[in-house]
Amino acid sequence: MTALLEIRRLTKKFGGLTAVDAIDLTINEGEIHGVIGPNGAGKTTLFSLVSGALKPTSGEVVFLGQSITNVPAHRITDQGLARTFQRSAVYHGFSVLENVLISMHTDVDTSVWKALFNFGPTYPKDQIARAEEILDFVGLSGFRDHPAENLALGHQRSLGIAIALATGPRLLMLDEPSSWDERAGSS
Known part of the structure; x- marks a missing residue:
């Protein structure tokens, strides 16, 4: 083996x-x-x-x-090897759901016209469903549309796990997933 x-x-x-x-x-x-x-x-x-x-x-x-x-x-x-980080690592300027979708490395539907008219990318429905499952698994489904950078640090750490899970890893390394964060008092 x-x-x-x-x-x-x-x-x-x-x-x-x-x-x-x-x-x-x-x-x-x-x-x-x-x-x-x-x-x-x-x-x-x-x-x-x-x-x-x-x-x-x-x-x-x-x-x-x-x-x-x-x-x-x-x-x-x-x-297939993913990791989380000691400090929160989220994509600022994107929602919680978009953070997970970005991490899936999906084939997004975007074009020059969408960019010109600020429509943004559209994601396949199956990818959105999978991202929502991951958010539910880590307890963040209620924060789906919130800006990621506005989450409390503990929730950002959960989002970090969701981002890592979104890559579909065979092996997931969690770097102090429940550690104390001195900058904010807790995480």
Whole structure:
């Protein structure tokens, strides 16, 4: 059986600081793993290395039997590996529903005429239905048409999970999904 994710001696150094040191980890289909440690231990750096946001100093990341080491982050997401972020990462200027739809990488119906007359894109009905299911799953269906940036930070974190789920991942990495946010008192 091929592992879903294999991390082999993954290392990241920032100058003289070693943030991730020769990590080995294998995750199989259906397993749930947690990465624990104090602040500054390298958990987010590890997620960033696996998801392609950072390039490793050494080591390898293999997803579904293929090396994804040094593959651009958007290509890794397209292959089925998604992640959330410690800080809320939503698309400002768009509704909650549009945030999820954008993340689906849908084929939208748009044209020069729609752009000129500010009609905006139209999404396939099945994509809208799927986005609404995801919003219901994360408890945000009541906020469907609200501007994403106006959500409370806790709801923005839920939207971050919805955005990641919208990519249709085989593996979802949640970076501190219920952590305390010092800027606002809680999340």
